[in-house]
Amino acid sequence: MSELNYVGKSVKRKDGPDKVTGKAVYTQDVRLPNTLIGRILRSPHPHARILRIDTSRARALPGVKAVITVEDTKGIKHGFVETPRYPPDQEVLARGKVVHVGEEIAALAAVDQITAQKALGLIDIEWEILPAVFEPEDAMRPGAPEIHPNHPKAPREFANIGGTTETQWGDIEKGFAESDYVREDRFECQLRTHGYLEPHVTLAHWESDKLNVWTSSMGVFVKRAKLAKVLDLPYSSVRIHKTYVGGTFGGKIDLYSHEYCASRLSMITGRPVQITASREEIFSAYRHAQPLILEIKTGVKKDGTLVAQRIRAINNAGAFRGSGVVVIFLAWGFTMIPYRIPNLKYEGFSVYTNHTVRAPQRGHGAPKVRFAIESQMDMIAEALGIDPITIRMRNAREPGEQLPNGDNTHRGGLAACVALAAEKSDFLAKVGRDRASPPKGTLRRGIGIGASAYMGGTLIYPNGSAVIVKMNDDGSAIVLTGAIDIGQGSETVISQIVAEELSIGMDDVKIISSDTDTTPQDIGAWISGMTYVTGNAARQAAGRAREKLLQVASEKMGAEVENLVLKDKMVYHRLNPELKMSYREVIAASVATHRGDTIIGEGFWRTMRDEPTHPSLATTKGRWTENYAFSAQVAEVEVDIETGEARLVKALTVHDCGFPINPQLVKGQVDGQISMALGHAFMEEVLTKDGYTLNPNWLDYRMPTIHNMAISEDADVITEQYRVGQPYRTKEVGEGLISGILAAMGNAVYDATGVRLYSTPFSAEKILAGLRALEYAAKKVRSASKAPA
Amino acid sequence: MILFDFDYERADTLEQAVALLARLQGDARALAGGTDLLPGMRMENIRPGLLVSLSGIEPEAPQVLADGSIRIDALTRLATLENSELVRRVVPMLAQSAHVVGGNQIRQMGTLGGNLCQEVRCLHLDQKHDYQFVAPCYKRGGTCCYPFPRNAPEVCWSVYMSDIAPALIALNAQVEILGETGTRRIDVEALFTGNGLKPLALSQAELLRAVLIPAAAPGFTWGFHKSTVRGGLEFGMAVLAVALQLAEDGRTCTDARIVVGAVREGPVRPVAAERSLIGKTLDEERMEQAAADTSRVVNPLPHHGFSKRHLMDNIRVHLRRTLARALQRARDQEAGR
Incomplete structure (x- = not known):
């Protein structure tokens, strides 16, 4: 047996x-007779008051069957988070003002695409343009344009705060005082998006007392709950049907305006209504990941033991709360899981800006947090004369450790992953090699490591x-x-x-x-x-x-x-x-x-069958999960020191997913995350200017192709097993592995070139600038040493 | 999806197509592979009332003429160009430049003539204007420039990004142009006006019929490089094409043509840098100097998120390498003989 x-x-x-x-039927493939085409009118301004909307000309156009604005809704708000502290904050269509380019103002249903397009142009709006703000640190300053009022519990000295997370343990000041070495660094990340190939698409069909919905999503019950709520229908009157889904990566969780609009328009017209977002809309009006600014101060003993860490995270959260307040909560978690930190102080700010709303994206903040912490870890190690493996082994969580939130690592732990990754990659033999004895030519190899941990199945x-x-x-x-x-x-x-x-x-x-x-x-x-x-x-x-x-x-x-x-x-x-x-x-x-x-x-x-509550987003109190996955990842990169062009040559992922139920599917997750991380590291960026998106297409938002994929090796650290008839514990493996490897690539670029990168992407331009700065510094040292005594 | 109505005609001959284009006085566009035109129509940067399809016209196969030059039909698909045994043997730089265009699907549809006649590009221009950059810019007949707000109305700093044009100019190629009054022939170089608002020196009713590339003399060598971020499925940050004529010693340069594409309103030839090589021995230092001069003289426009400084760095390093590779190619051929 x-x-x-x-x-x-x-x-x-x-x-x-x-x-x-x-043969697989995706939402776009579902066909119903007499289906109308829905389109959404979007804001051309990042911040403006709507003084008047006149839809009469659009309504009068032959072929237009219905037009809705916020006046046709019940005014029920929704939000990614809906708690007493963070009540729902977003209406399904803009009321009174718009707060980002592309915000939904009106929607209509017409007999075909061309009529719908013409009708959109016939909706007249009178605007009052308001000052806008795009950088979170600008938006936080008192006197900044007010996008929404400060959260009532946010510190008074700031503006546009959508939410905060604060927590600490130990005595942070005592910890720094007891440290032998303290350093402070700041890290930033670019704006990235999910890159799901299937666009957002919804088909809704109202049948006298039942709304049938086909929509590209990540969970039908969440969609039903939110859709029923804003439509003011009982759950039993909303049915979300199954369709195949062509990729999500975090970008299809929450309720989206087009899902409401297709439903409402179908209820009004009595005909099926389909709304498909164009790729441009997805890039310039839908939700992206969240760029974090992380300021990290860390104190260690001479041997590299972590004593104290203070982290300040600022999230450019976009124009509504979205998952912005979740990411600043999670950023704390991604800080505290992998390493023992006896004294910690964390504060996170989710700041409204006139950008599109944010969503989770694979890793939900972890890549940015781990990039920052693991980069600094290497800087600390170098300053202390310790190698990158030793400093990680010294601080890595072991099995059976109690975490500050009351959770336990159980049979998991980071130490085994780091040790195996070091061994399998021959890390210590390779690290520092090309800088110690530079090879001929302009190509330099570097190796770097990054560690991460991720929770699974949180309530x-x-x-x-x-x-x-x-x-x-x-x-x-x-x-x-x-x-x-x-x-x-x-x-x-x-x-x-x-x-x-x-x-x-x-x-x-x-x-x-x-x-x-x-x-x-x-x-x-x-x-x-x-x-x-x-x-x-x-x-x-x-x-x-x-x-x-x-x-x-x-x-x-x-x-x-x-x-x-x-x-x-x-x-x-x-x-x-x-x-x-x-x-x-x-x-x-x-x-x-x-x-x-x-x-x-x-x-x-x-998860946590005997714990009735969720953890608090504000204070981090409350248990999280019984499933922590740990991982250590090694990157080997090649950098051309004349052009600054860099690429990932080889990745090694050592992870503890408990045990793989389907090893090939696990491997698929690993490879997919390596590919996505190298896009983060070297290629992808949503370019914006004043809230407008400059590259809303696959051509100019460069995701890696198969030719950019590096060799990806992986190894499981098996910590659990499956027995028929017994409960089992598997752990996360589908999003945490995007993080350690990102940090590893940054550390590997440093290993190859001596250039420390404090922001992603690691563009050729940044690497060249770093090399020039090093050259300049070296010249200065040379000329100083030549100066007469 | 193209969200406006237009008419569609299929021409059986190029002459018929020219006649149709002439009749519509600027409201008609010729459709070859469609890989540039159709996205432009989808974004409504262009709204022709009539599309004249050339898809019924079978291109002639590439042929070597009596004087040793090669004639390539403008309707030749890029995939045909990159895979043609003849083209690869006689004008390998052309095959190479066709190979780096877009991805395979683009090359299966795109044509040589279409590639040369592609529109200039700008991030603000190349998207739908439903709610972003709604007011038309100079290029779209309007009164503003988004990336360079202080530009005068006649100045559009968009970039012309054909991969093939720089190669053809380096090869000293000509184009045969068919108009209402017959055929004329000009240098490929003369096809480009340097004006982003109207980048091509073609009238509304003119079509490219063929490209003619002179025979390579002994001592000819070449180098080609497209700088990219991900190595494929993208337009170049900069495109570099080099054609050198070497004396019998294999080191002295008797003629040089250098072309930089994708960083200005049209391909640019740094004539002074070319001259600095002629009559000289091509050593590392000289090539380095020519590359540095070129990157300065070309004065790249910041485009697609790349700064001017970075483009200059990129051109400087990659042009030096491209020149060195051209020289190395000549040596390898000599050794292989």
Whole structure:
């Protein structure tokens, strides 16, 4: 029984064949008769008052079926965060003023695209232009243009504060006083976006008392909750249907205005309405990641032991609260998980600016935080004459450590990852090599390491997942799960678990997923917990079906359950293999002798099952998760010291995901994150000027192509295991690995060139400027030493 | 999606296309591969009332003429150019410059003539103007310039980014132009006005018919480089094409043509830097100096997020390397003979 047939194997993806043959139905592929085309009128100003809107000319255009403004809504607000401290702050269409370029002002439905386009041009608005502000440190200054009033609990000396997070432990001043070496640095990051290939698209169809919605999302139950709320409908009147999803990376969680508009326009017209965002809209009006400014002061002992750290994070949060207040909370977490820091003070500010609203993006702040901390870690190590591995090993969390928030690292830990990464990359033999003895030519190699940690399945609406496993009377199974497969492979993983628990084949498992009416509630694919939370619910549901099968078989075969084994849809007697029953026979017997029980198993799960509360975004108090994944990543880069051009040559990822349920899917996550991180490091930037987006297209926003991909090796540090019938612990692996490698690339550029980069991207221009500064400094030293004494 | 109505005609011959274009007086555009025109229409930077499709006209295969020059039909697809055995053998720099254009899908559709006739580019221009940069700029017939607000109305500092034009100018190529009154032939270099508002010296009813590249004399060598951020699927930060004529000693330069593309309103030839090489032995120092002079003289426009200083650095280093590679190529050929 201990041998696993499906879990732990790289079985073929369930969705693979349909996707590669083009049979998979995405939202854009769903066709309903008489569908109208919806379009949204967007703000041409970063900050302006709307004095008057006149939609009469647009309404009068033949072919236009409905036009809505905020006056046609119920005025119910929504927000990424909806708590007493952070109540919902955004209306579905602008009311009275706009606060960013591209903000939604009105929406209309027309018979075709050309009519819709013409109608948009017929909506007249009278504006009063307001002063705008784009840099968070400018926006924080008293007297800055007010985008929204300061949060009531924000410090009075600032302006435009959407929220703050503050926490500390130990005695920070005492810690710095006891430190042998203290340094302070500032790091910044560029504006990046998710780069999902499938655009935002929604089709809504109102059927007298039911709103049917197909929309590209990361979790249907969140969408339903928010959509029902702003439409003032009961959940039972809103059905989000399943479609395939073409990538999300954090950018499709929250409610988006177009989802409301398509729904409302359908309710008004009685016809289906489809709204598809153009790529330009996605770049210039939708949500991007959050550029953080991080100021870090760190004190250490001579041997590199961390004594004190003070972190100030400032988030350019855009024009509404979005997930801006979440990222400043998470930034604290990404600080405290990997290393022991006895004295810490953290403050984070989420600052309104006249940029588009922000969303989570893979890692949700972690890449920026780890880039800053791991860069400084190397600077500290160099100043103390310690190598990058030793300083990390000295501070890395071990298994069983208690974290400041009451969580525990359990069997995970960073130390093992760092040690293995150092060994596998031959780090200490390579580091410093090209600077010690520069090779001929202009190419320099460098190696760097970065560490990270990530939580999985943290509590946030809807907090828990349930799964139903229905046995068919031929012994195959139908799984009902709300889990949405956004490309990460959740349907494959859930199938593996169900097949394992029931001893049936992968092809015997069919999944009905992510439909709010037919499947049970699910946490969604955006808190790095689906394999753990929904997976355990699926294991439990299949396990309950298995228990019923065994119970009925035991009665029919006259054998103890302990003496029965399941194999290939058969129940065998352990001692007498001749004594057996097929599942078909067992299920028939169950129906016959158990009052028609067709054998259905239910399961449910959530992270921290005995902790009722969420952690506080303001104070960080409250537990987070029982699943911390740790990782150490090594980058080898090549830099041309004449041109400043740099590239990632090789990446090594050592991670602890607990255990991989599907190693190939884990590898896919690793490679995808390496690719995304090298885009962050060397290529991608959303360029903006005064709130307008300069490069709203794939051509000028450069994501890596396959030719830019580096060699990506990985190794698991296995800390957990799977046993049939037992709860298991898997850990995050889909977003945390974008962080350590980013820092590692920065450290590797330094190792190759001596140029320390304090901001991403690591552009050729910055590297060249750094090399020039070094040259200049060296000249000064030379001329000083030549000066007569 | 193109969100306005327009007519569509398919021409059977280039002459017929020219006649159609002439009749519509500026409201018609010729459609070859469409990889530049259709995005421009989608963004509504251009709104022609009629598209004259050239897709029914089969291009002639590249051919070597009696004088050893090569004639290439302007409708030749870029993929054909980069893969043509003849082109690769006789004008390898042209094949190379076609190979670095866009990605394979673009090269399967895009044509030689279309590549030369592409519009100038500017981040503010190359997007839809529904709510961003709504007021038309000078280029769109309006009264402002977004990236350079102090520019006078007749000045548009957009950049012309063809990868192929610099190679053809270095190769001293000519274009055959078909108009209402017949065919004329000009240097490729003369095709570019240097004016971002009207970058091409073509009238509304003129079409490129062919490109003619003179035969390479003994001692000819070349170098080509496209500076990019990700190495493909993008326009260049700078495009460098070098054609050198070497004396029998293999080191003395008897003629030099250097062309820098993608950093000005048209390709630029740094004539003084070219002259500094002629009659001289090409050593490291001289090539370095010519490259440094070029980067200064070209005076690159900051474009697509790249600063002028960085473009100058990039041109300086990569031009020196491109010259050195050209020299090395000549030596390798000599050694291989």
